Amino acid sequence: MKRLLIATAAILSVVMFAQATLSRAQVAAPATATQQLALSAFGGGTGTYTNILGGRNLSVTAGADLAFLTYRRYRPVLEVRATYPLHKGTIDAQKNFLGGLKVERQLGRLHPYADFLVGRGQIDYQRSGLQIGALLFLSSTSTVFSPGVGVDYDLTPNWAVKGDFQYQIWQVPFAISNGQPGAPVFVSTPGGVSQLATTGTIYPKVLTLGAVYRFDFNHHYRRPRGER
Numbered sequence: 001m002k003r004l005l006i007a008t009a010a011i012l013s014v015v016m017f018a019q020a021t022l023s024r025a026q027v028a029a030p031a032t033a034t035q036q037l038a039l040s041a042f043g044g045g046t047g048t049y050t051n052i053l054g055g056r057n058l059s060v061t062a063g064a065d066l067a068f069l070t071y072r073r074y075r076p077v078l079e080v081r082a083t084y085p086l087h088k089g090t091i092d093a094q095k096n097f098l099g100g101l102k103v104e105r106q107l108g109r110l111h112p113y114a115d116f117l118v119g120r121g122q123i124d125y126q127r128s129g130l131q132i133g134a135l136l137f138l139s140s141t142s143t144v145f146s147p148g149v150g151v152d153y154d155l156t157p158n159w160a161v162k163g164d165f166q167y168q169i170w171q172v173p174f175a176i177s178n179g180q181p182g183a184p185v186f187v188s189t190p191g192g193v194s195q196l197a198t199t200g201t202i203y204p205k206v207l208t209l210g211a212v213y214r215f216d217f218n219h220h221y222r223r224p225r226g227e228r
Contacts, residue, residue, distance in 0.1 A: 040064065042063055043060070044162060044210015045059070045210065046083055048207075050091065051203050052176070052179055055090070061082070061083045065077045081117070083095060092130070096168075102115035110151060110152075123141075125137050132174050143171065148165055148166035161210070161211055165206070
């Protein structure tokens with residue numbers, strides 16, 4: 001919960017900072033000027049296939065986007081997002097805070113995009129831990145790489161619906177093959193102390209369905225339909 005609060009506070013800080021920056025910029029700009037920056041926030045329900053023993057989570061995801069000026073219908077976007085599991089399943093619960101770059105293509109009301117996010121994640125193993133051999137794993141942390149694709153569909157100038165898929169890459173402190181943990185392997189250090197030598201990689205698949213709200217800091221400006 002502490003990590004979720006920190007992640008949420010970080011997202012809100014980004015939103016508030018960007019909102020203040022955009023507001024100051026729009027005050028100084030003429031009413032017909034093009035909005036060079038666009039701020040939006042999104043949230044939704046997330047289903048995660050954790051890739052450990054068939055584990056599944058039902059989570060909530062929230063985030064914010066800061067979009068830049070469109071070039072040939074493509075628009076670069078900076079994004080931050082956090083995911084927290086509400087229903088943790090019986091195997092493992094995955095939570096993370098990510099940030100990175102998104103590029104979207106504007107096709108009328110449709111906004112398909114691809115992104116690449118990087119951040120930090122934590123896995124909490126359920127049912128008092130994950131027993132592998134003589135070891136009991138309670139939790140682990142990892143750098144998370146998350147390439148993905150998605151699409152937003154405009155309902156109004158401010159509101160849109162979102163579908164988002166992420167293919168993530170995590171490290172875990174045990175060997176794993178096709179989602180099945182393997183027996184741990186130990187090595188001896190020069191001092192004669194045994195230590196765990198095995199690590200593995202998992203590939204969670206994450207699907208989010210939700211809503212997007214776009215802040216409008218220049219009510220006099222409206223994009224032509226072909227640029228939306």
